[in-house]
Amino acid sequence: MKLAGIIAYPVTPFKPETQEVDFDALAITLNALLEHQCDAIAPLGSAGESAYLSWQEWQQVAQKSIETVNHRVPVILGISELTTAMAVQKAQKAEELGADIIMLMPVSYWKLNDQEIYDYYQQVAAATKLPVMVYNNPATSGVDMAPELIVKMYREIENICMVKDSTGDIQRMHKFHELTQGELPFYNGCNPLALEAFCAGASGWCTAAPNLLGRLPSQLYQAIQQGDLSHAQTLFYRQLPLLRFIVQGGLPKTVKAGLNELGFCAGEPRKPLQKASAAEIQQLKSLMKSARAASA
Numbered sequence: 092m093k094l095a096g097i098i099a100y101p102v103t104p105f106k107p108e109t110q111e112v113d114f115d116a117l118a119i120t121l122n123a124l125l126e127h128q129c130d131a132i133a134p135l136g137s138a139g140e141s142a143y144l145s146w147q148e149w150q151q152v153a154q155k156s157i158e159t160v161n162h163r164v165p166v167i168l169g170i171s172e173l174t175t176a177m178a179v180q181k182a183q184k185a186e187e188l189g190a191d192i193i194m195l196m197p198v199s200y201w202k203l204n205d206q207e208i209y210d211y212y213q214q215v216a217a218a219t220k221l222p223v224m225v226y227n228n229p230a231t232s233g234v235d236m237a238p239e240l241i242v243k244m245y246r247e248i249e250n251i252c253m254v255k256d257s258t259g260d261i262q263r264m265h266k267f268h269e270l271t272q273g274e275l276p277f278y279n280g281c282n283p284l285a286l287e288a289f290c291a292g293a294s295g296w297c298t299a300a301p302n303l304l305g306r307l308p309s310q311l312y313q314a315i316q317q318g319d320l321s322h323a324q325t326l327f328y329r330q331l332p333l334l335r336f337i338v339q340g341g342l343p344k345t346v347k348a349g350l351n352e353l354g355f356c357a358g359e360p361r362k363p364l365q366k367a368s369a370a371e372i373q374q375l376k377s378l379m380k381s382a383r384a385a386s387a
Contacts, residue, residue, distance in 0.1 A: 092165065092191065092192065092222055092252075094130075094131060094165060094167075094192070094253065094276065094278075094294065094295060095130065095294045095295050096129075096130030096131070096295050096296075096309070096312050097128070097129045097130050097131075097295065097296055097298065097301060097308045097309050097312055098129070098130065098131040098132075098133050098167065098278065098295050098296065098297040098298070099124040099127070099129035099131070099132055099133065099298065099299070099301045099302070100133050100134075100136050100137070100138040100139060100297065100298065100299040100302075100342070101117065101120050101121055101124060101132065101133075101134055101138070101139060101156070101299075101302070102120065102138055102139060102140070102299070102302065102342075102343065102346050102347050102350065102357050103117065103134075103135075103139045103140050103141075103144065103152055104116035104117050104120065104347075104355075104356060104357045104358050105357075105358035105359065105360075105361065106358060107358055107359070110358075110361060112144075112148055112151060112152060113356060113358060114151070114152075114155050116355065116356040116357065116358070117152065117155055117156070117159070118155065118159045119355065119356075120302065120350065120355055120357065121134075121156060121159045121160060122159065123302075123355070124301055124302065125160070125163055125164065127301040127305050127306050127308075127309060128306050128309040129164065129301050129308075129309065130164055130165075130295070130309075130312075131164050131165045131166070131167055131191075131295075132156065132160050132164060132165075132166050132167070133166075133167040133168075133169060133194060133297060134152060134153065134156040134166070134167075134168060134169065135149060135152060135153060135156075135168055135169040135170075136169035136194065136297075137169075137228070137231055137342055137343075138299040138342040138343060138346055139152070139169065140343050140360060140361055140364075141169050141171060142171065142198075143360075143361040143364070149181065150184055150188075153168055153184065153185060153188050153190065154188050156168075157188050157189050157190060165191035165192060166189075166190050166191050166192075167190070167191065167192040167193070167194050167224065168181075168185040168188075168190040168192075168193050168194065169193075169194045169196075169226070170182060170185070170193050170194065170195050170196070170215075171195075171196040171197070171198050171226070171231075171232060172197070172198060173197075173198045173199075173200060175210070175211050175214050175215065178195065178197075178211070178215045179214065179215050179218040181193075182195070182215050182218050182219040182221065183218055183219055185219070185221060186219045186220060186221050190221060191221070191222075192221060192222045192223070192224055192253075193215075193219065193221050193222075193223055193224065194224040194226045194255060195212065195215055195216075195223050195224065195225065195226060196225075196226035196227070196228060196232050196234070197211045197212075197232065197234050198232045198233065198234065199232060199233035199234045200233075202233075203234055205237075205240050208234065208236060208240065209240070209243070209244060212225065212244050212248055212251060213244075213248050216248050216249065216250040216251060217250075219250065220250070221250065222250055222251075222252045222253070223248075223250045223251045223252065224252075224253045224254065224255055224278070225241050225244060225245070225251055225253070225254040225255070226254075226255045226257075226280075227241065227254065227255070227256045227257065227258060228255075228257040228258075228280060229258060230257070230258075235258070238263050238266040238267055238270060239266075239270065241254050241267070241275075242267065242270045242271055242275060245271070245275050252276070253275070253276040253277070253278065253294070254267065254275060254276075254277050254278070255277070255278040255279075255280045255297050256277060256278070256279065256280060256281075257279075257280030257281050257297075258281065259281035259283070259284050261284060261287050261288065261291060264277055264279070264288055264291045264292070264293060265291060268291070268292055273292065276294040277292075277293055277294065278293060278294055278295045278296070278297050279293045279295070279296050279297065280297045280298075281338075282298055282300060282334035282335075282337065282338050283331060283334050283335055283338065285298070285308075285311065285327060285330075285334070286311070286323060286324065286327040289311075289312070289315045289323070290315070290320075295312075296308065296311075296312065299337065299342050299346045300330065300333070300334060300337070302346050302349065302350055303333065303337070303346060303349040303350070303353070303379055304330055304333065304379075304382055304383070305383070307326060307329065307330055307382065307383075308330070310326050311323055311326040311327055311330070314326055329381075329382050330382055332378050332381070332382070333375075333378040333379060333381075333382050336374065336375065336378055337349075340367070340371060341360075341364070343360040343364055344360050344364060344365060344366060344367050344371075345367060345371070345375060347359060347360060347366075347367075348366065348367035348371065348372050348375055349375050349379060352372065352375065352376055352379070353379075
């Protein structure tokens, strides 16, 4: 499957009174992302608080997301599990529900060696026919996969066909290109690296930014596609202060606060995560206003 452009992360909204998943609010935010010209939707990632959902909730959010998107763009379901068995179970459920791709990341309590990581991916990939995106995000998973290991898995494990890297290290993206002669599609998951990554050949940008910035991320991608680097730079620097803020503040907290300010019902993150403070909300409002005003 060819996948390119803006891959948007929805949040998982919770009802303020009960902290239960608000499925109506989820559908509204998903439709808004599609209106912002996103090219794929990736529920149940870091922004979607997948780690804080029960198994039943994970299935319900996956199903509601797939039904709401309704084949308008590809749906990439996030799977990040400590155990291979649970990752297999989620991969099989993703296929059953009609997902297009799974984004797979091992999570570490005991430090995993390369063979253990390889076996994790091999066994999960063998349990599904879905394409697998290798997801490297050591900041949240405790697992950092070298480009050489990722390329080895890409070459040897049939379903693995793309990689998302959130380390913020542009040299890794150059390495993916060098090791595969540009054959391995790679996707940037580090918001402040968006412009550099596209210039380095990234196929897409995985981001929660469209929740708050509307079509600006898509406009950046289109400028790159059209070879208009000057316009791409202008668009990127409009977004950069907000991109830095949401990364530093934590995606669930900052993106939900921003959505609430825009009139959506995103609720608050699940504890132990904290909601945004009054000062953070004021700063967020100012950053959103500046970015959107500049794009008007």
